[in-house]
Amino acid sequence: MAHFILLGLHFISTFVCIADTTLDLMENTPQEHEFDASDYAPRTNREPVVLIPGLLASALESRKIGDTKYDRIWVKLRRFLPPKTNEAIQILKPIYNEKTNTYHTFSGWDVRPIDYGGVDGVTVMDEHLSAWTKSFENLINALKAVGYESRKDMFGAPWDWRVSTVDQINTNGVSFLLKELVERAYNQNRKKVVLVAHSCGGPLAQQFLNTYVTEEWKAKYISQLICVNCPFGGAILPISYVMGRRRIAVPGSESILNHLTEEMGCIYWMMPNPLGYDMDEPVATMKKSGENVTLSNIYKFMKEANMTKQEIAMQHSQKAMAASTSHPGVKTTIVTSYGLKTPSLVELDDSKEGAKWWKELVTEINGDGDGTVPLQSLKVPHSWKKKDSDILNFIEYKGLDHSGPISDKNALKDFVNLFSSE
Numbered sequence: 001m002a003h004f005i006l007l008g009l010h011f012i013s014t015f016v017c018i019a020d021t022t023l024d025l026m027e028n029t030p031q032e033h034e035f036d037a038s039d040y041a042p043r044t045n046r047e048p049v050v051l052i053p054g055l056l057a058s059a060l061e062s063r064k065i066g067d068t069k070y071d072r073i074w075v076k077l078r079r080f081l082p083p084k085t086n087e088a089i090q091i092l093k094p095i096y097n098e099k100t101n102t103y104h105t106f107s108g109w110d111v112r113p114i115d116y117g118g119v120d121g122v123t124v125m126d127e128h129l130s131a132w133t134k135s136f137e138n139l140i141n142a143l144k145a146v147g148y149e150s151r152k153d154m155f156g157a158p159w160d161w162r163v164s165t166v167d168q169i170n171t172n173g174v175s176f177l178l179k180e181l182v183e184r185a186y187n188q189n190r191k192k193v194v195l196v197a198h199s200c201g202g203p204l205a206q207q208f209l210n211t212y213v214t215e216e217w218k219a220k221y222i223s224q225l226i227c228v229n230c231p232f233g234g235a236i237l238p239i240s241y242v243m244g245r246r247r248i249a250v251p252g253s254e255s256i257l258n259h260l261t262e263e264m265g266c267i268y269w270m271m272p273n274p275l276g277y278d279m280d281e282p283v284a285t286m287k288k289s290g291e292n293v294t295l296s297n298i299y300k301f302m303k304e305a306n307m308t309k310q311e312i313a314m315q316h317s318q319k320a321m322a323a324s325t326s327h328p329g330v331k332t333t334i335v336t337s338y339g340l341k342t343p344s345l346v347e348l349d350d351s352k353e354g355a356k357w358w359k360e361l362v363t364e365i366n367g368d369g370d371g372t373v374p375l376q377s378l379k380v381p382h383s384w385k386k387k388d389s390d391i392l393n394f395i396e397y398k399g400l401d402h403s404g405p406i407s408d409k410n411a412l413k414d415f416v417n418l419f420s421s422e
């Protein structure tokens, strides 16, 4: 009996921290977002839509190499139950090779996004925890209510966020598949395609449009890009995972989280970058010495903490992000929210005698933003380089959270009007 309870506790804490990670990076302070199908009526003028999710918001499935069937792993409660807990964590935790700048999955296993092209991989991560692991669920329901159908004029482009970063997508298949999918969406509907990108999906789409396809391709296939709360300047939250330990709900969760995210490319991709932060602006601060961590000196701190792989991973991502200064070359709408408490500075704990600050729990200091991404990062598109012909529109919501513009009952009605009508 005692043994069973212990196993149960271990499982619950593991799962809670995984669910909470999703929640933290997708929507730090989840608001209740209602959806009401009666707000919508069928529309005849519908542009085909491709949905590009953010970090942790693509569902994943895995199989042992040699097996024929894949089984959902992100997220499926049963896969994390003892005695399988460690196996599940091992499958999810990517391995980074800093010499080749490539990521791979634990040997013997194969992981891929669920239902590429359809919407099953971008709706919710776990059906039993839908309130906590929602990706595009409300938007998908709204689109269905106006007549959209999965794989007909509504498509999902989930991607394996564990092993993809901004500097990987053009070589690891993500851009290749996205290009094919857009062409299919166009050919099936004979209409230009709308890309809807949430969170980290925005920098991904920008990179794809600016570096993978030609001007002619964009003019032929893309109607517009809509970016919803996209961290073009990075975020502060990843610093808590990389440079310290972040505790979520359950004591002990910080070491599991630290282990899981250690070599996860997307965490380094989302570190603050020079588009959102001045090189000498503090992104973290030392509790005792008062020393500031900035983009100019951050690698010195990583060296002190022996984070060699992490430093290299971050340098690659920073380089690609810092080069992403241009308007994507298609009509672009930037939708952002602000007015919520958002982690904006991390306090690292160097106050304990003989302790290592990078192994201590961090404290986050809040500023303005959407609850997950700081406002200054969301505002980066205001300074994109653009030609006179480039169209760039802004829509802002006060008080909505990170997914609010594509989840909130009222905001959603406006959103659907951006690409469908009577």
Ligand SMILES: *[C@@H]1O[C@H](CO)[C@@H](O)[C@H](O)[C@H]1NC(C)=O
Binding pocket: 282, 289, 290, 291, 292
């Ligand atoms: C750290 O940055 C803050 C804010 O920019 C500044 O006021 C403070 O003097 C800096 N601390 C050190 C030790 O440089």
Ligand SMILES: *[C@@H]1O[C@H](CO)[C@@H](O)[C@H](O)[C@H]1NC(C)=O
Binding pocket: 304, 305, 306
């Ligand atoms: C850094 O890593 C090296 C080699 O793995 C090890 O010998 C050294 O003790 C580590 N230093 C710290 C501060 O952890």
